[in-house]
Amino acid sequence: MRVSVITFPGSNCDHDAMEAFETRGHHVSQIWHKDTDLQSPDLVILPGGFSYGDYLRCGSIAKFSPIMNEVIGYANRGGMVLGICNGFQILTESGLLPGTLMMNKSLQFICQHQYIRVESADSPYTFGLDKGMALDIPIAHKEGNYFTDADGLKALQDSDRIVFRYCDRDGNVTPDANPNGAVDNIAGICSENRRVLGMMPHPERAASSHVVSQDGLFIIKAIENYFNSR
Amino acid sequence: MLKAKIHVFLKPSVLDPQGQAVTNSLHSLGYDAIRETRISKYIEIKFDENDEEKVSKQVHTICDKLLANPNTEKYAFELEAVRD
Numbered sequence: 001m002r003v004s005v006i007t008f009p010g011s012n013c014d015h016d017a018m019e020a021f022e023t024r025g026h027h028v029s030q031i032w033h034k035d036t037d038l039q040s041p042d043l044v045i046l047p048g049g050f051s052y053g054d055y056l057r058c059g060s061i062a063k064f065s066p067i068m069n070e071v072i073g074y075a076n077r078g079g080m081v082l083g084i085c086n087g088f089q090i091l092t093e094s095g096l097l098p099g100t101l102m103m104n105k106s107l108q109f110i111c112q113h114q115y116i117r118v119e120s121a122d123s124p125y126t127f128g129l130d131k132g133m134a135l136d137i138p139i140a141h142k143e144g145n146y147f148t149d150a151d152g153l154k155a156l157q158d159s160d161r162i163v164f165r166y167c168d169r170d171g172n173v174t175p176d177a178n179p180n181g182a183v184d185n186i187a188g189i190c191s192e193n194r195r196v197l198g199m200m201p202h203p204e205r206a207a208s209s210h211v212v213s214q215d216g217l218f219i220i221k222a223i224e225n226y227f228n229s230r
Numbered sequence: 231m232l233k234a235k236i237h238v239f240l241k242p243s244v245l246d247p248q249g250q251a252v253t254n255s256l257h258s259l260g261y262d263a264i265r266e267t268r269i270s271k272y273i274e275i276k277f278d279e280n281d282e283e284k285v286s287k288q289v290h291t292i293c294d295k296l297l298a299n300p301n302t303e304k305y306a307f308e309l310e311a312v313r314d
Binding site for chain 2: 056057060064092093098099100102103104105106107147148149152181
């Protein structure tokens with residue numbers, strides 16, 4: 001696969017994402033936000049970090065970076081875009097995904113291991129995974145409290161676009177397992193065509209034998225299997 | 231020269247955990263009669279332009295495109311004539 005990882009000023013998980021895919025043997029390009037060429041990717045990643053220092057609102061300035069015109073065009077043509085953490089915030093601010101990531105209910109920056117449940121296998125990012133399986137994927141954010149109004153939530157539920165929910169170790173989706181106050185325990189959602197995914201947890205931080213969890217590899221391998229099945 | 235004084239605030243239906251934390255602090259200071267606190271943003275923008283209608287139109291566009299997030303926020307503003 002050809003993977004293009006976008007670096008904004010303030011991105012800090014770009015190299016983690018690059019390494020996670022390079023290690024799997026993929027051709028990875030790092031794209032500076034002022035570039036206008038996505039370099040013919042099969043997958044674009046908007047990585048985590050603090051683009052533009054989170055000024056105004058997280059992700060709100062990044063949407064005006066020159067490369068974002070290309071990313072939006074690419075997504076609208078059916079391209080695959082994965083937004084992780086700050087990347088998820090950029091996707092909602094850019095209008096590629098609905099809703100908003102608000103400040104955590106606790107007002108705290110939360111950095112911890114977190115279980116998330118696969119709620120839909122109908123996405124390139126969960127292709128072939130068992131619905132209901134719990135993955136241990138770290139979170140690290142202060143603005144990860146997903147919000148959409150009642151109509152927006154119903155639309156997501158009715159169209160099976162909630163891909164991941166926060167859960168406990170056994171896969172139970174409970175208020176106690178919700179780290180940040182996200183509505184309906186939402187940890188990740190996809191676009192109508194299912195090819196744009198935004199998620200707060202960091203699969204690229206759980207993809208190496210050097211770290212505690214390797215569950216991020218389930219997601220990376222799902223993407224590979226989806227790609228190879230086409 | 232015109233100055234736009236812009237308030238960007240959360241919609242009433244949206245939970246404001248920062249406001250809740252401030253309410254709790256105020257209660258601990260003894261202000262028991264405080265029911266609710268809401269935190270908002272205040273932004274000032276100066277325009278090299280004196281046409282209020284023109285500036286007002288621009289401020290609406292600026293708020294819609296950048297300053298406010300329509301999912302969770304609303305805005306209000308007033309214009310004031312200023313000397314630089």
